[in-house]
Amino acid sequence: xxxxxxxxxxxxxxxxxxxxxxxxxxxxxxxxxxxxxxxxxxxxxxxxxxxxxxxxxxxxxxxxxxxxxxxxxxxxxxxxxxxxxxxxxxxxxxxxxxxxxxxxxxxxxxxxxxxxxxxxxxxxxxxxxxxxxxxxxxxxxxxxxxxxxxxxxxxxxxxxxxxxxxxxxxxxxxxxxxxxxxxxxxxxxxxxxxxxxxxxxxxxxxxxxxxxxxxxxxxxxxxxxxxxxxxxxxxxxxxxxxxxxxxxxxxxxxxxxxxxxxxxxxxxxxxxxxxxxxxxxxxxxxxxxxxxxxxxxxxxxxxxxxxxxxxxxxxxxxxxxxxxxxxxxxxxxxxxxxxxxxxxxxxxxxxxxxxxxxxxxxxxxxxxxxxxxxxxxxxxxxxxxxxxxxxxxxxxxxxxxxxxxxxxxxxxxxxxxxxxxxxxxxxxxxxxxxxxxxxxxxxxxxxxxxxxxxxxxxxxxxxxxxxxxxxxxxxxxxxxxxxxxxxxx
Numbered sequence: 001x002x003x004x005x006x007x008x009x010x011x012x013x014x015x016x017x018x019x020x021x022x023x024x025x026x027x028x029x030x031x032x033x034x035x036x037x038x039x040x041x042x043x044x045x046x047x048x049x050x051x052x053x054x055x056x057x058x059x060x061x062x063x064x065x066x067x068x069x070x071x072x073x074x075x076x077x078x079x080x081x082x083x084x085x086x087x088x089x090x091x092x093x094x095x096x097x098x099x100x101x102x103x104x105x106x107x108x109x110x111x112x113x114x115x116x117x118x119x120x121x122x123x124x125x126x127x128x129x130x131x132x133x134x135x136x137x138x139x140x141x142x143x144x145x146x147x148x149x150x151x152x153x154x155x156x157x158x159x160x161x162x163x164x165x166x167x168x169x170x171x172x173x174x175x176x177x178x179x180x181x182x183x184x185x186x187x188x189x190x191x192x193x194x195x196x197x198x199x200x201x202x203x204x205x206x207x208x209x210x211x212x213x214x215x216x217x218x219x220x221x222x223x224x225x226x227x228x229x230x231x232x233x234x235x236x237x238x239x240x241x242x243x244x245x246x247x248x249x250x251x252x253x254x255x256x257x258x259x260x261x262x263x264x265x266x267x268x269x270x271x272x273x274x275x276x277x278x279x280x281x282x283x284x285x286x287x288x289x290x291x292x293x294x295x296x297x298x299x300x301x302x303x304x305x306x307x308x309x310x311x312x313x314x315x316x317x318x319x320x321x322x323x324x325x326x327x328x329x330x331x332x333x334x335x336x337x338x339x340x341x342x343x344x345x346x347x348x349x350x351x352x353x354x355x356x357x358x359x360x361x362x363x364x365x366x367x368x369x370x371x372x373x374x375x376x377x378x379x380x381x382x383x384x385x386x387x388x389x390x391x392x393x394x395x396x397x398x399x400x401x402x403x404x405x406x407x408x409x410x411x412x413x414x415x416x417x418x419x420x421x422x423x424x425x426x427x428x429x430x431x432x433x434x435x436x437x438x439x440x441x442x443x444x445x446x447x448x449x450x451x452x453x454x455x456x457x458x459x460x461x462x463x464x465x466x467x468x469x470x471x472x473x474x475x476x477x478x479x480x481x482x483x484x485x486x487x488x489x
Contacts, residue, residue, distance in 0.1 A: 001197040002152060002190050007211040008221075016216050023223035027063040030230045031100075035068060038097035039233055040144045040338070043226065046108045047151030048189075049179030050161040051212045056151065057102045059219045060226065069100035074109070083292070083350040085396040086110075086128065087135055091345040094139065096337035107132055108148075108200070112192050113178065116185075127395055129199045134388045140204035141241045141381060142339050145233040147226055148205060150197065151212035155186040240377045246453065248387045251460040253451050256444055259406055263475075264468035277477040278317035284484045285318050285354070292351035293487055294398040297480065298360045300447075301405025303433045304415035306469040310405060311356055313473045314480060318354060328359035340364055340374075340382075341389055351397070360402075361386055365450045370442055383453040390459040400459040401483050403476060404451060405466045409440055 011019070034041060043060075045053045054073075061069055072093050081089045087107070095101040111128045114120045120128065139146050153161070162179060165171045182189050197207045208225050212218045265273075288295060297314065299307045311325060326347050335343040341361055349355035364386070369379040390400055407415075416437070419429040436443065455461040462479050466472035 002194040005209045010217050016220050020220050023227055024063045026227045031064050035098040040095040040097045041100045042146050043102045044106045044148045045104055048153050048158055049182050050158055051151035051153050053104050056222050071102045073104040074106055112196050116192050132200050136205040138385055146205040147229050149208050149210055151210050153212050157213055158183050243380055244384045249457045251455045253455045255448050259463055261408055261465050261467045263465040263471045265471045270470040273474050280481050281317035287488050289322055289352040294349045294351050295354040296398050296400050297356045298402045299358050300362050302407050302412055304412050305405035305407045306466045307405050309469055310473050310476050323354035325356045366446050386454055394458040399483055399487055402461050403464050404461055405464045407466050411467050
């Protein structure tokens with residue numbers, strides 16, 4: 001893209017001054033509409049070292065209420081970020097609805113730098129590109145405005161700026177080793193930048209190349225492009241997003257009504273197997289930590305099906321320093337104000353650790369679908385988004401184990417009544433549980449569709465027959481042990 005790009009003709013200084021004033025006024029007005037219409041805006045500022053990314057961001061944010069924006073300078077990864085998926089540190093920084101986030105360099109800079117320095121194989125580079133394309137498309141599909149700028153300067157201009165900064169002792173610190181390396185290998189870097197931008201130039205999140213030789217002219221290009229993007233986003237807000245065909249291999253699953261629920265286990269056998277399986281799981285947990293394999297265990301199921309007891313038996317085998325259980329309730333306001341997967345991205349385990357989710361991201365296609373908390377387009381789109389999310393985790397190296405805890409309607413009623421009539425268990429039963437029970441058939445339809453569309457080869461569903469809770473616990477432990485043994489050998 002850079003090789004074919006031609007800079008626009010720079011206007012006269014007076015014209016720049018007039019247009020700048022108009023663009024600043026327009027952005028100041030637009031930020032109120034952004035807040036009112038709850039549109040989150042993510043601005044990615046990439047470009048050559050010394051091109052002036054920080055300066056441009058500083059000029060743009062002067063036109064926005066400081067309460068409604070955040071600037072993030074993406075430096076070297078922290079130890080925690082190194083032990084999380086590639087996209088983790090970017091996903092956790094996405095803005096709330098009605099607010100701006102400006103990234104001073106981001107995923108482009110990281111990917112291209114790693115490729116140029118031989119830290120990524122061709123296969124890994126291709127995977128990163130695909131991850132970025134999905135990430136950006138998911139954001140825009142979910143109402144985000146993603147603006148991507150590349151500040152471009154010629155080789156000689158970069159060398160001139162480096163020399164000027166190095167000449168002064170108060171500014172020499174602003175010249176990084178990477179800036180110097182870029183200038184020495186300018187053509188190689190230009191080719192890498194171009195290739196990356198071609199591969200990630202999406203209709204919903206295109207690249208804007210900015211002629212950055214002049215400060216005021218740079219500011220004007222960014223401001224006018226940004227305000228135009230905001231204008232389009234405001235007008236397109238209510239448009240439905242096209243649904244994508246699933247491209248991931250699926251595992252054939254039975255309908256819930258086809259699952260026999262007469263499975264049971266004798267008490268003596270249960271105690272024996274429980275002890276053996278927990279001991280084995282404890283051994284595997286130590287090996288997981290040593291080999292730095294992350295594990296995600298996800299639980300969904302009917303109310304009163306026995307998820308809590310099941311989780312307790314798995315957790316009881318683990319080193320408490322190496323796992324965390326996440327009970328997922330209704331999203332908090334700051335969670336609701338972001339992409340629905342944000343609160344799960346931010347709860348992912350470190351490598352070598354286990355995260356157990358009591359309710360999951362599948363709420364999007366169950367409770368949010370049936371209770372009208374999202375649009376039909378939102379939940380229909382979510383099947384593919386969830387498959388993409390789990391593929392990202394799988395490619396990171398995570399073991400993903402998903403359980404649906406199954407009981408029949410009569411068993412649920414029996415357990416509801418027991419909870420209601422037992423004082424120490426009454427906290428477990430709520431009015432919402434009874435309301436959900438009235439929608440059993442609708443929920444069963446939704447669950448069947450969910451399981452059929454998201455049981456992929458890399459993250460299949462496992463159905464736990466839980467009329468006999470003990471049987472379900474042993475089955476879950478066996479599956480977890482088997483899946484970990486596959487990875488650990």
